[in-house]
Amino acid sequence: MTEKPADRRSAPTVVVAQSPDEFAGAVAVQVKRQLHARSSSVLALPTGQTPIGVYAELSRRCREEEISFVDVRTFNLDEFVGLPADHPASFETYMMAHLFSHIDIDLAKVHIPNGNAANLEQECRAYEREIAAVGGIDLAIVGIGANGHIAFNEPGTPFDSRTRVIELTTSSKAAHAAEFGGIDQVPELAITMGIGTILQSRRIVLLALGADKAEIVARAIEGPVTTDVPASVLQTHPNVLVMLDRAAAANLHIAQ
Ligand code: GLP
Numbered sequence: 001m002t003e004k005p006a007d008r009r010s011a012p013t014v015v016v017a018q019s020p021d022e023f024a025g026a027v028a029v030q031v032k033r034q035l036h037a038r039s040s041s042v043l044a045l046p047t048g049q050t051p052i053g054v055y056a057e058l059s060r061r062c063r064e065e066e067i068s069f070v071d072v073r074t075f076n077l078d079e080f081v082g083l084p085a086d087h088p089a090s091f092e093t094y095m096m097a098h099l100f101s102h103i104d105i106d107l108a109k110v111h112i113p114n115g116n117a118a119n120l121e122q123e124c125r126a127y128e129r130e131i132a133a134v135g136g137i138d139l140a141i142v143g144i145g146a147n148g149h150i151a152f153n154e155p156g157t158p159f160d161s162r163t164r165v166i167e168l169t170t171s172s173k174a175a176h177a178a179e180f181g182g183i184d185q186v187p188e189l190a191i192t193m194g195i196g197t198i199l200q201s202r203r204i205v206l207l208a209l210g211a212d213k214a215e216i217v218a219r220a221i222e223g224p225v226t227t228d229v230p231a232s233v234l235q236t237h238p239n240v241l242v243m244l245d246r247a248a249a250a251n252l253h254i255a256q
Pocket residue numbers: 046047048049050051077078142143144145146150151152172175
């Protein structure tokens with residue numbers, strides 16, 4: 001594993017793992033350190049392909065009693081609007097399958113935006129209130145979309161945005177087409193935590209894997225801070241760790 005602070009003032013630290021196991025282990029260690037510092041930590045959690053190995057590793061460490069989630073509170077970053085919670089492609093189904101059913105977390109302390117709320121605006125405001133009520137997010141783990149989105153904050157999203165309903169872009173719908181059996185079946189809307197909400201987290205870990213992410217990772221980490229690349233805003237946060245594999249790091253200057 002190579003670890004280099006990026007070559008700019010206050011730029012994120014970048015960790016490049018040499019294998020999927022090393023990546024999952026290194027992210028799990030970040031979570032473990034957080035839970036050791038505060039057993040009742042508040043975590044923001046992503047979905048997607050990228051964290052699957054990380055969740056498997058956290059599940060293993062929990063099973064082997066190396067870490068416990070008993071007191072942990074979690075807030076998922078996003079959820080589709082209008083899917084039953086048990087829909088195979090809902091983020092709730094994903095989280096149960098990959099993490100929550102394998103760890104000792106109290107499901108009463110798990111929060112996922114309710115995309116079926118009768119009043120979605122109220123649901124978004126309530127989500128913000130719940131995050132504030134537990135003292136804010138200690139550690140946000142976020143992925144990055146091919147278009148630079150974090151959670152479902154698509155290009156053009158203001159950096160001070162809060163939890164809200166958004167319309168999915170074609171790029172994001174295409175990324176989920178397979179799970180829904182075609183792009184036409186992907187919901188038009190989702191609830192996402194805002195960029196402003198994520199930025200208030202005390203610590204942020206950005207994850208990316210694979211060559212498909214190399215270009216957008218370089219733009220996000222080494223390019224200008226711009227709403228065209230939502231993840232680029234992370235350059236302005238004082239405590240960000242970027243965890244990549246070699247393929248995702250390939251376009252970074254610091255990797256050369
Ligand atoms: C999804 C989610 C994001 C996720 C991103 C990358 O649509 N809304 O939270 O980080 O896209 O997903 P993947 O890890 O599958 O590339």
